Amino acid sequence: MQIAQNLAFINWTVLTGLALGSYAVVVLLRRRSMATRGFLAFTTVCAVGFGFLAWLSDGALPATLGASPVSADPAWDAPRRAALGGFVGLVVVALVARRAAPRWAPHLELAAAAAGALTLIFGGLAWGGGALGVAALLVQLAVLAAATGGVFAAMILGHWYLVTPKLPEAPLILMARILTAVVALQVVLFVVFIATGAGPAGGAPLSALTGEWALFVWLRLIVGLIFPLIVSWAAIQTAKTRSMESATGLLYINVGTIASGTILAAGLYFGAGLLV
Numbered sequence: 001m002q003i004a005q006n007l008a009f010i011n012w013t014v015l016t017g018l019a020l021g022s023y024a025v026v027v028l029l030r031r032r033s034m035a036t037r038g039f040l041a042f043t044t045v046c047a048v049g050f051g052f053l054a055w056l057s058d059g060a061l062p063a064t065l066g067a068s069p070v071s072a073d074p075a076w077d078a079p080r081r082a083a084l085g086g087f088v089g090l091v092v093v094a095l096v097a098r099r100a101a102p103r104w105a106p107h108l109e110l111a112a113a114a115a116g117a118l119t120l121i122f123g124g125l126a127w128g129g130g131a132l133g134v135a136a137l138l139v140q141l142a143v144l145a146a147a148t149g150g151v152f153a154a155m156i157l158g159h160w161y162l163v164t165p166k167l168p169e170a171p172l173i174l175m176a177r178i179l180t181a182v183v184a185l186q187v188v189l190f191v192v193f194i195a196t197g198a199g200p201a202g203g204a205p206l207s208a209l210t211g212e213w214a215l216f217v218w219l220r221l222i223v224g225l226i227f228p229l230i231v232s233w234a235a236i237q238t239a240k241t242r243s244m245e246s247a248t249g250l251l252y253i254n255v256g257t258i259a260s261g262t263i264l265a266a267g268l269y270f271g272a273g274l275l276v
Contacts, residue, residue: 006065006270009127012057013144013266014259016084016123019051020116021149023091025175027109033171039160043153044095050149051088058084069200069273073126080122087115120145127270129200136198136275143189144262146182151228151251151258154179154235158248172239172247180232183258187225193275201273213272216264220276224261228254 026043029035058081065072094108120141128134154175161167194217197203208217231254238247268274 006062006068006267008057008061009065009270010263010266012054012061013141013270014148014262015050015054015057016119017141017145017148017262018152019047019054019087019149020119021145021147022050022153023047023087023116023149024113024146025150025153027113028178029171029174030106030109033174034168035157035171036160036164036167039157041095041098043156044091046152046156047149048088048091048095051084051091055081055084055088065270068271069202070127070270071129071200076122076126080119080126083115083118083122087112087119090115133200136193137269139189140265140269140275143182143186144265147179147186147228147258148262150175150179150182151254155248155251155255158244158251161244162248169239169242169244172244173236176232176236176239176247176251179254180229180236183225183229183232186261187221187229190221190225190276199269199273199275203274208274208276213268213274216268216272217274217276220261220264220268223257224264228257228261231257 022043026040026047030040058077061077063072063074090108090112094105094112097105097108120138123141124134124138128137154172157172157175161169161172193199194208195205197205197207203211208214231250235247235250235254238244238250265276268276
């Protein structure tokens with residue numbers, strides 16, 4: 001199967017999304033809420049780990065995608081790997097600077113975020129094809145990272161309330177709201193992509209819903225988008241009432257469903273040339 005032949009690219013998408021998305025949460029919460037230093041440091045370490053694994057997987061990506069409609073442009077491989085490696089290095093330096101040179105830490109964090117953004121840009125340029133395809137893939141990679149890394153960080157944050165009962169509920173409510181907005185955006189993009197037949201495979205509008213990949217497309221919509229959207233909304237309501245154990249449990253569920261949706265989206269793109 002074409003999807004199975006391109007598992008390396010799916011693995012890259014998931015690991016990169018976890019690294020960049022979770023670190024984006026750290027950068028945001030340092031500036032917008034009262035998240036604890038322990039949570040921020042732990043999530044940063046996780047982002048470093050995911051980023052390093054993504055960097056290793058990037059170096060092992062095949063030169064071609066086999067029978068997939070997606071074509072790879074090797075000219076962007078080295079810049080993408082350098083940007084991803086730069087992201088990991090800058091995150092480590094920023095983490096150390098938080099203690100050794102606090103004045104420089106915010107600047108280093110923004111530089112790390114910029115390196116992460118460049119990673120996605122170079123990924124879009126490598127696998128997007130023409131200008132429109134590059135833009136569409138870049139948007140897709142960005143929202144996949146926001147959802148995958150964001151839900152992971154939100155789930156970790158939920159755990160902090162179990163050991164820090166007096167922690168204000170505002171950070172978790174903020175995260176749940178952002179996650180809900182990101183998943184809602186993914187639903188909108190799904191509709192746009194399907195309605196326009198977006199992706200290297202082309203095809204008539206709405207044809208992906210009934211073609212040979214229809215089962216995976218519907219699973220992406222129901223399991224990876226609609227269900228997480230409902231669960232994210234429920235997490236907001238439970239966090240508002242300080243039912244933090246319930247909110248954390250809901251976010252645990254979302255980690256699985258959103259990760260599954262990311263795997264399906266990456267598999268359908270790299271294996272079948274479909275943007276969903």
